[in-house]
Amino acid sequence: MNKLLKSALGAGTVLGLMVAGVTSAAAVDFSGKTIEWTIPFSETGGSAKWANFFAPMLSENLPGKPNVVVKFMPGAGSTKGANWFQDEKHTDGTVMFGSSGSTQFPYLLGDPRVRYEYADWNPVMASGTGGVAYLNAEAGAKFDGTANNLKGMTFVYGNQGATRLDLIPALAWKMLGMKVEHVMGVKGRGDGRKMFEAGEATIDYQTSSSYLKSSAMLVKEGKAVAMMTWGAIDANGNIVRDPTFPDMPTFKEVCDATDGCETSGPAWDAWKSFFIAGFPSQKIAFLPAGTPQDVIDAYTTAFAKIKARSDFAEISAKRLGKYPMFIGAEASKALQGAITVSPSAKTYVTDWLQAEFGVSLN
Template sequence: MTIKTLAASAAALALLSGPALAEVDFSGKTIEWVIPFSETGGSAKWANFFAPLLSQELPGNPTVVVKFMPGAGSTKGANWFQEQEHKDGTMLFGSSGSTQFPYLLDDPRVRYDYNDWIPVMATGTGGVAYLNPEDGAKFDGSANGLQDVDLIFGSQGATGLDLVPLLAWKLLGMNVEPVFGIKGRGDGRLMFERGEATIDYQTSSGYLSGAADLVAAGTAVPMMSWGALDEDGNIVRDPTFPDMPSFKEVCAATDGCETEGVAWEAWKAFFISGYPSQKIAFLPKGSPQDVIDTYVAAFEAVRARPDFAEISSNEVGEYPMFVGEGAAKATKEATTVTPEAKAYVIDWLKDSYGVTIK
């Protein structure tokens, strides 16, 4: 199935059938929501937030359990999910930017195909970079005072979601040495807390649940958010962090950083792929239409809760939630980049980290 046919078939997701929904009953069952990261990161926070809400809205109110399967920057879990097929509607998979980027870059570890998966819900997110107090004191809205500082960053890998901050720091002329191999962004935060890393970033949910406490305690200094997209596709301040400059603002204020040209467009392309449509919930291939419709209706009911805007803002940030056909569109956006952006990033990965994409 191609992306085009995926989007076309997903249009049917919005056409919910009352009789079909009535036939699906998860009473007494357990839904396993598989997350290909550790239990300490933003994807864990995201799934654990939605799991009890989904349980309340699925027919029969099944228990929804979040199961973690970290490894190889999330490709281990994604490759496993690729081999799964529908059995009884009791399996979900949660993808993230760190799963999408290796797919976009033709990473040889990838044996999964997004065209085979059935998206039922997607949400965007943001990200915040922060520094230790000593180096944070050198940040004045630009990175000029940080260009001669050697910084250390705990990373899951250069071809995953960490690509966005690593490339951002390069464009700012900063010297950031990644220590590769951590299993989740929460592990990167722990490295920062122990003083083993001097710069870190978290997606919005991870920042709100952990790193914000470090800032409040004075042991971390926020630098910038990656930003958000407005309706015209322009990068603006993240609505979850309106008092924090976006990367575009910091870049514009920093000597040598340009907000146009091939490097900027490559960063923006992967930012769009990795953040505005970052986290996606999938059913496995072969899932029947009545099960798909049931999940779409349940997530739609979650989104329609009168308290959803408030509770989601506090837990995962102020970002749109897409359901059914909207989730299929978000999936297409998250798994598509231009050949020019892809070529630039592949060359940069090879030159900077010796990563060769074959």
């Protein structure tokens, strides 16, 4: 099956082929095999929770019910693992990779450490997510829905890297006029949360899955105060409230209410552009270059079965949040959205990274 036909297969088509019994995936058999799903972050973050959520269901639905093991390869803000995956040429379907926004952003920005090419990889599933920013109790007591009372304070944040997904909170806090000192080089957002829990950081953000599992309890116990979500994108491209956290204000709402923060103009356009690239299609499962079409079809079919489970929406919402899951042609389309930003947004962000962090990408 050529790439054009591959991109035309959506989840509904795959399920139809399953019923008809004519899908090429029927010939694939993973009996007795172990599939290694590599995540380029530490085992404490949202990507780990995402992969660990899907792994047992994937094992159950792939032909032959193989053992699916999630492995972690943190380093260089995820570019270490992505560069490794680029060189993988396994054709038997036993190697997978999980990309995240922190893998996509260096690619978008032309980070010199990037030696991977998304066009070479085969996306089999993608899912969106959101994010929640929160403050320590002291700062949270001053938060009134705006950042006005926070501008005289100095915050500390555990940052994975200037060109990683952490540029979303970093730019947001800059636009709000907040002073945030960045401790660079944490291996995953879970490690940033641990810094917050230890009192070494005073502001943090987590993707939805990690927030639901760990950070929400900090808020419940009064050790943290939720500040805002990044929001979600509606059908018209507008920032709206995150469906997982409908009672929390979005960054746009907090910005609108904060003196000096603008939700129009170059800074806002750049932030929104990278937010769209980083969150609505943030996590993507890939098979390596050279994977045969029948193996790709087997994975697409397996993920379609997972999505079709009667309880999937409920269990996914509890573990990952209320976000869409994309399969087949939808996954390929989601990937394009995740690796596309406007030239003006890229220019603004690269100039800001140079001024804010001394990072030169030119």
